[in-house]
Amino acid sequence: MTIYFYTAREQYGCFSNFSPHGFELDNLYWYTSEHYFQAQKFIGTFNVEQIRLVKTPKDAAKMGRERSRPLRQDWEKVKDDLMRKAVLRKFETHQDIKQILLATDNQEIVENSPIDYYWGCGSDGSGKNMLGMILMEVREILRYNNNGLQVENIKVK
Numbered sequence: 001m002t003i004y005f006y007t008a009r010e011q012y013g014c015f016s017n018f019s020p021h022g023f024e025l026d027n028l029y030w031y032t033s034e035h036y037f038q039a040q041k042f043i044g045t046f047n048v049e050q051i052r053l054v055k056t057p058k059d060a061a062k063m064g065r066e067r068s069r070p071l072r073q074d075w076e077k078v079k080d081d082l083m084r085k086a087v088l089r090k091f092e093t094h095q096d097i098k099q100i101l102l103a104t105d106n107q108e109i110v111e112n113s114p115i116d117y118y119w120g121c122g123s124d125g126s127g128k129n130m131l132g133m134i135l136m137e138v139r140e141i142l143r144y145n146n147n148g149l150q151v152e153n154i155k156v157k
Helices: 033-042 047-053 057-065 075-093 095-102 130-144
Strands: 002-005 023-025 028-030 108-111
Touching: 023 033, 023 075, 028 033, 033 047, 033 057, 033 075, 047 057, 075 095, 075 130, 095 130, 108 130
Parallel strands: 002 108
Antiparallel strands: 023 028
């Protein structure tokens, strides 16, 4: 069976980067994994703090997509590792959603986004589903290291 998710209000909504599960990472508190991910596009600029403090993950996503902001040069190289780092910390921090993720056993997890062909499966299912892949990787990390792997040990290339 395949588990599909998209919005934070669905059965597996905790898998969404918009789910209200904050965490501490890089010595800062982040309201959602979306806030963290979008802010990382502008590391070393005032944009990081602007995005970190915005009220909703939707606003964080909107700000992160504004190309008037100076996108870091290595973004395409580091974005997957940064997403992995944020998703891992989110599930390490919240035992309730960690148990939901672990309870999916070995089922495939798919972000059922009709518009995103990189992080999701896209409208026709041909997308890369990178967020689903990362959730399955995080599930393995949590399963085999139930003491909680320290997220600092994940290197961003």
